[in-house]
Amino acid sequence: MMFINPERSKFEGVVKAYSAELYRYAYWLCRDRFTAEDVVQETFARAWQRWSGLRDDRAAKGWLYAILRNEHARLHERKQLAIDPDQELDTLMDNSGANAFDAFEMRDMLAALPETYREALTLQVIGGFSCAEMATMIGITEGAVMTRLTRARQAIRRLIDPKPLIKAKES
Amino acid sequence: MNCLEFRRLVLAAPRQITAEQEAHLERCARCAEFAQSVVHDEAAIAQAMLVPVPEGLAERVLLRHGIRGPNRWGTLALAASLLVAVGVAFYSHEVPRQGDEIVSAQLSGANQHAVAAIAYVLDHEPQLLKENRAGDPKVMRAALSELGLSLPANIGSVRYLGNSVLPDGSRGEHIVLQTPYGHVTLILMPDEFLESRVAVSDRNLHALVAPRWGGCYLLIADSAQTLKRVEAMLL
Numbered sequence: 001m002m003f004i005n006p007e008r009s010k011f012e013g014v015v016k017a018y019s020a021e022l023y024r025y026a027y028w029l030c031r032d033r034f035t036a037e038d039v040v041q042e043t044f045a046r047a048w049q050r051w052s053g054l055r056d057d058r059a060a061k062g063w064l065y066a067i068l069r070n071e072h073a074r075l076h077e078r079k080q081l082a083i084d085p086d087q088e089l090d091t092l093m094d095n096s097g098a099n100a101f102d103a104f105e106m107r108d109m110l111a112a113l114p115e116t117y118r119e120a121l122t123l124q125v126i127g128g129f130s131c132a133e134m135a136t137m138i139g140i141t142e143g144a145v146m147t148r149l150t151r152a153r154q155a156i157r158r159l160i161d162p163k164p165l166i167k168a169k170e171s
Numbered sequence: 172m173n174c175l176e177f178r179r180l181v182l183a184a185p186r187q188i189t190a191e192q193e194a195h196l197e198r199c200a201r202c203a204e205f206a207q208s209v210v211h212d213e214a215a216i217a218q219a220m221l222v223p224v225p226e227g228l229a230e231r232v233l234l235r236h237g238i239r240g241p242n243r244w245g246t247l248a249l250a251a252s253l254l255v256a257v258g259v260a261f262y263s264h265e266v267p268r269q270g271d272e273i274v275s276a277q278l279s280g281a282n283q284h285a286v287a288a289i290a291y292v293l294d295h296e297p298q299l300l301k302e303n304r305a306g307d308p309k310v311m312r313a314a315l316s317e318l319g320l321s322l323p324a325n326i327g328s329v330r331y332l333g334n335s336v337l338p339d340g341s342r343g344e345h346i347v348l349q350t351p352y353g354h355v356t357l358i359l360m361p362d363e364f365l366e367s368r369v370a371v372s373d374r375n376l377h378a379l380v381a382p383r384w385g386g387c388y389l390l391i392a393d394s395a396q397t398l399k400r401v402e403a404m405l406l
Binding site: 012015020041044105108109110122125131149153157 | 179180182183184185209212213215216217218219220221222224225228229231232233235236308329332
């Protein structure tokens with residue numbers, strides 16, 4: 001006769017619910033599908049080791065993202081931030097029309113973003129985290145998260161169309 | 172709230188519009204237009220971020236931690252698929268295929284490329300699509316332009332982009348398209364000059380090799396009609 005362990009069952013549910021989005025987060029951190037799978041495997045290995053420490057099931061998602069982030073940092077030395085502090089948000093652009101290359105080009109553009117910008121964008125788009133949640137996870141202020149997100153999207157818009165069409169006014 | 176503040180907030184969180192932002196939107200048409208374009212970009216970003224997840228990832232995680240043993244039905248399915256594979260291999264070896272006469276009769280020039288391209292699509296493309304490697308769109312654009320072709324927006328989406336080496340040793344830029352007429356492979360060979368246009372049918376696929384000023388291109392699809400329609404869109 002087989003007995004179902006409730007903790008194992010719960011862990012199985014968490015693996016099934018979050019492995020895909022964690023893989024995508026890992027992929028955009030390291031941009032290598034094999035490494036991404038390794039990082040996801042290590043993340044769940046750590047999570048299972050510390051499973052008894054998880055008090056609130058609702059916190060599982062953020063907890064797993066945080067473990068994955070640490071695992072990635074541990075396995076792959078994080079690159080130096082490539083942020084230009086003088087970059088101003090004075091020129092904001094419209095984008096051009098879509099064509100069949102869009103998805104490929106967009107992936108190239110995302111890959112070309114500085115890691116810190118891309119990470120914030122991934123956490124927001126894939127993970128659905130708020131700026132405040134991301135701030136706690138990354139260990140920076142909410143304002144800094146917003147700046148990264150703003151600059152990430154601004155950079156993508158510049159790559160889509162380098163010609164500035166709309167200028168924002170301070171008025 | 173001024174325009175700059177509004178745009179900062181839209182770029183930071185396009186899906187969370189505050190009451191203050193809404194009030195600004197009502198009185199600033201340019202910011203409304205800007206917000207709309209950011210939301211449009213957001214859909215493209217979200218789509219691009221959804222990279223394919225390796226098949227069976229969750230199962231492998233669970234197996235590694237001993238949470239779940241190998242699925243009995245999965246084992247049976249694996250055994251069944253192995254039996255089918257062995258059967259298909261035996262059948263393929265014993266029974267001549269429909270396009271064999273093309274392979275053996277005139278395996279030169281354009282025919283050779285066409286048959287090689289069909290073999291390449293059948294033998295390698297499924298794996299390439301799984302691997303999700305992206306080639307350089309700039310290289311692809313240059314090859315298209317050299318051959319006087321274009322990919323209009325209504326042709327569908329690009330599922331794969333890369334460099335291919337066909338079984339006959341020829342090289343080309345390889346594009347897999349999901350068109351309104353189905354899955355179509357386009358191989359661009361800017362440096363390959365041919366004299367005549369050739370259409371070949373082999374292993375249930377149709378291939379077309381067409382010479383151009385700057386080289387030639389190959390189209391592979393499951394029907395001659397699809398080839399015709401997609402070619403018309405490219406030219």
